[in-house]
Amino acid sequence: MRIPESLRPGSRYRLIQRRLHPITKEFGLTFYVLRRSPLAVAGAFIVAAFIFLALFGTRLAPYDPVEVNIAARFQPPSAAHPFGTDKMGWDVLSRLLAGAQHSIRAGAVVLAISVPLGILLGAIAGLFGGWIDEVIMRFTDIFLAFPSLILAMAFSAALGPSLFNAMIALSIVWWPIYARLVRGQALSVRETSYVEAARSRGASNWHIVFKHILPNCLSPILVTLTLDMGWIITAAASLSFLGFGAQLPTPEWGRMVSDGRIYMLQAPWVSLFPGLAIVLTVLGFNLLGDGIRDALDPKLRRLTEVKWKGEKTSSSSTD
Numbered sequence: 001m002r003i004p005e006s007l008r009p010g011s012r013y014r015l016i017q018r019r020l021h022p023i024t025k026e027f028g029l030t031f032y033v034l035r036r037s038p039l040a041v042a043g044a045f046i047v048a049a050f051i052f053l054a055l056f057g058t059r060l061a062p063y064d065p066v067e068v069n070i071a072a073r074f075q076p077p078s079a080a081h082p083f084g085t086d087k088m089g090w091d092v093l094s095r096l097l098a099g100a101q102h103s104i105r106a107g108a109v110v111l112a113i114s115v116p117l118g119i120l121l122g123a124i125a126g127l128f129g130g131w132i133d134e135v136i137m138r139f140t141d142i143f144l145a146f147p148s149l150i151l152a153m154a155f156s157a158a159l160g161p162s163l164f165n166a167m168i169a170l171s172i173v174w175w176p177i178y179a180r181l182v183r184g185q186a187l188s189v190r191e192t193s194y195v196e197a198a199r200s201r202g203a204s205n206w207h208i209v210f211k212h213i214l215p216n217c218l219s220p221i222l223v224t225l226t227l228d229m230g231w232i233i234t235a236a237a238s239l240s241f242l243g244f245g246a247q248l249p250t251p252e253w254g255r256m257v258s259d260g261r262i263y264m265l266q267a268p269w270v271s272l273f274p275g276l277a278i279v280l281t282v283l284g285f286n287l288l289g290d291g292i293r294d295a296l297d298p299k300l301r302r303l304t305e306v307k308w309k310g311e312k313t314s315s316s317s318t319d
Contacts (some may be wrong), residue, residue, distance in 0.1 A: 042287055049177070054105075060097055061098055063095075065095040066249040069085075069089030083273045084267065086267070087263065087301035093273075094251075109171070109234065114175040117171075118175035118178025118182065121136050122179035124136065126182065127209055127213065143175075152166070152172075162246070162247060190213070226292055230281065230283075
């Protein structure tokens with residue numbers, strides 16, 4: 001009697017491996033492209049270090065970041081205080097390490113609110129069209145007509161100065177970017193043959209959105225999301241610098257730069273190190289975003305796939 005293939009020893013593993021092969025192939029090709037870009041690797045290391053500090057920065061801080069010590073105010077960088085102290089005697093290094101979690105929390109919250117909202121409204125506008133598209137896009141144009149930071153300042157002032165209100169204000173002004181992006185992708189996808197075939201089989205509009213439109217938007221959304229993370233950190237720090245975001249004694253990088261700006265001649269280290277942390281973090285996300293964009297570019301992937309297969313073949317033959 002012939003044993004079915006699904007019941008043969010090791011057959012289930014081979015079936016799972018066969019089904020996962022397209023996914024593992026895409027991930028392998030993506031990481032291959034990223035590894036070949038030194039700038040993308042450098043950006044990945046910077047982002048990984050930033051995430052590590054956001055998770056464990058408070059535990060690594062040598063001093064309490066909010067404990068006032070007037071006797072130690074404005075001490076220059078030394079062995080006891082590697083980055084010096086500020087006007088309240090706070091250790092700049094400790095506040096810098098503790099402030100990483102506030103920066104990444106601001107970026108995560110803003111993206112968690114604005115990205116799903118923008119994707120949903122953009123997909124609806126692109127799929128349904130007509131007056132629904134007109135209403136959503138004109139509403140989007142109203143937000144895009146104002147500079148995002150100025151509009152965020154207005155919402156922050158209305159809500160009250162705090163880091164949480166600054167995150168809400170940035171979420172309100174950030175969603176139109178993703179609505180425009182997804183709408184453009186939806187307009188190009190909704191007239192394709194496979195979407196028409198899905199409609200002919202009786203597929204609902206929501207099925208078309210989640211099955212056909214959103215998967216085609218993942219690549220540009222991922223690239224934009226990575227690049228926006230750095231810009232959101234900068235915007236949150238800008239709001240805190242202007243007094244609309246984090247308030248004392250919260251160790252937020254933009255607030256630290258603001259508190260030290262009037263002491264630039266007396267104690268430049270108070271603003272210098274938080275400013276460098278913002279620049280380095282934004283640079284890391286930008287480098288990583290550029291690398292991901294190159295890795296997901298279809299033309300570059302086709303050219304790289306040939307080299308990737310050739311290296312895999314040569315390594316397997318040597319083994």
